[in-house]
Amino acid sequence: MIKSASLFVLALGTTALPALAQTEITWWHGMGGRNGEVINEISQMFNEAQSACHLTPLSKGTYEEALASGIAAFRSGEQPNILQVFDAGAATIMAAKGATIPAEELIQGAGKPFSREDFIPGVRNFYADSTGKFVGMPFNSSAPIMYVNTEALAKAGVEMPTTWEEFEAAAPKLAAAGYLPLTASQLTWQFVENFKSRNNQQFATNNNGYDAVQGTEIIVNDTNTVMMFDKLKDWADKGWYGFYGAGWSDNQKPFEEGKVAFWIGSSGSFGGLSKTATMPFSAGFLPYWASLGQGTQSFIGGAALFAMAGKPDDQNGCTAEFFSFLTSPETQVYWHENTGYVPVTTAAYELAKSQGWYEKTPVAEVGIQQLMLPGGEWTKGYRMGFFPQIRSIEEREFNRIFSGEVAPKDALDIIQKEADELLAKFAKTAG
Amino acid sequence: MTVSPSLSLAQRLRLWVSRPAGPPAKAVQFDRALTPWAFLVPQLAIVVIFFYWPSAQAVTSSFYLEDPFGFGATFVGLDNYADLSRSNEYRQIAGFTAFFSAVVTALALGLGLLLAVKADKVIRAAGPYKTALISVYAIAPPVAALIGMMLFDLHIGPATQFAALFGYDLRVGIDYWDTAFALIVISVWKQVPYNFIFFLSGLQSVPVSVREAALIDARSGWRRFVDVTLPLLAPTAFFLLIINVTYALFDTFGIIDVIVKDKPANNPMTLVYKVYLDGFKGNDIGGSSAQSVVLMVLVAVLTVVQFRLLERRVHYG
16 A cells, blocks of 8 residues: 555655646647748747747648648547647637637736737737637738739839729730730638628628527628629630739749739748749739729638646746747747738737837838738738638539630539538538 | 488578479368367458448448438438439549459550560579569559659649650640549559569469470471460469459559549549449548449459359360
8 A cells, every 4th residue: 555655655756746847838830841941940949038938839730731630639638738720720629619729818828917018909819819819819810912023013004903993994904015014822711701891892791700509691692793703704704914823823823924013922921922023013002993992901820829728727828928939029020020920919010110110121011011901890800710621612514614615603602502501501510 | 212311401401392292181180170260260350340340330321321420320221322313423433443444454464464574584693684674563553643743743843844745735634534644644654563473473483394395396486385384373363453443443443533633623533433432522421332332233243254254265275
């Protein structure tokens, strides 16, 4: 008896020792390349800044793979402390109430200051519940913006358009000067989701899906969305818009080669573009329709960090510590300047400004300015389950539109129907 | 077999290799009834853990609608299957899978056989020639697809530029059938060397005496091939048929994944890719389980058909 008791004490001692020294936490993310390296650098900075916690970041591949791995790990009780989830996956993880600890509760529970007003307006609601409580911690945020081939503009003698009406006026001149006026890398994000936000259009019933999972229906075959895609098809037929499939880089490449006047990309694209573009370029906001309004702010793109549930208190304390560290202006500016993602707090934006970052690289400011534009009733975000699949349906139908197999209205009707079936199914799984 | 002590080691070895087959060895008897089971357990455990258990799980979860995080599952009976049968998209993918498998299998077998027959006749530099044909087999499917992707690139692909010479606008990734064409070319290219190896060794095991006898009977090379060589190759061909169908159905996953670049859009895909898409990317566990059960049944039926109907026609010499 004494022997087994002493063994128990011994075992307790050996397991407790490392925990006393440092609490280990893990962070699974879906970033590669330079962005993945910056994540490692930030983790290193966090580990050096304090001694109580030790953070290990781990890349799980793409956004979708990171979410899938996180879910599989949660089901077997092996979840990481922090999981990065992208915009389209937000509804999935937020509908699973017991899977995460809301970031706001976690940080306040650890006795750290937290204020929603510190964050720039465009990021406040996307990862928050319907009361505005932050569930996910906004991390890498981006906005769809329009990159501009300045050479092409000068040659054709046109100004950078701010509305699609202005684009329609400039396009014939650009085409006459030998340029393809427009390409875009992700129609789902840029011409559906952010067509809705930039023009302040309702995207789903139930207050864009925020109020309830049950009965939420998407709104994509309405007159205005159909108009947007009729226009795109018309532009493609006139040689004003080039569609190169659903892949991101296939649509970016002609712009890099200097053959295209305007390319709709991400605010996070500019780091890579500075290296690959063969001509001088600049950037502006994603255009809006003057016929629909004044141009409101866009939805936040990118991803947020979620604190997974089911972890011991000391580890949760470290996660809170890291979230605070991450939102400090210095960390945000480091992230912003090294990756091109926008800073998520006003203080970080001011710091980058005071350091003269935007005088050196004016393009880096476009994304954050677009997110700080006046908002509207429908610009705070959307919440729809199985959204990655809904995007796949959209991609399928858009391919069919531009290969001439289906009219835009019919394609959007199909998307409406299939997306609603998925949403109904999601309501059943979440119910 | 008596061996004279004066033979060298090499000669002994040759004799041993070419020794006539003796009567079959006597069945081994174990002292205890449990011993054979002890030998079987590791193998059975692997089969149960890695095959039966996951299969049973797939069947179970195909009757449920489950939230991805596993907080709750609702029994929905055959709803997931009903959804599949109603889905136009699923029917279209099933149709494409059948078409794709048939075309890839036919072309890969046909080209493999053609190359093997021709290589069998090469006398000078036969080694390097065969190595060159076989080496492609060492390339992993995703790598093969990457090479294919460069060939079929929308902007700079040589295949795209070649098609443009004939005034054809090849748009892999956008046009459904253009992508199907690229998928088939890459999948066939990847599989031909495998078939080539087996057909070649099959051809080389056709006895010289039989070939010579055939040479006297028929002057036409084609007739000799159809009447003598082909029937002797039947066991090899049957084996390869099963392997190739399985390859086209399942192993082309890596190729499809690379070609559609994570975004299948309106591009063709096979049933296996759809299971992955819905299960892993869409987090729809019930729906994708139902799909994998459908796939399991399909493979079972296919195997039975192949062995029951086709094997009867195969003559094992």
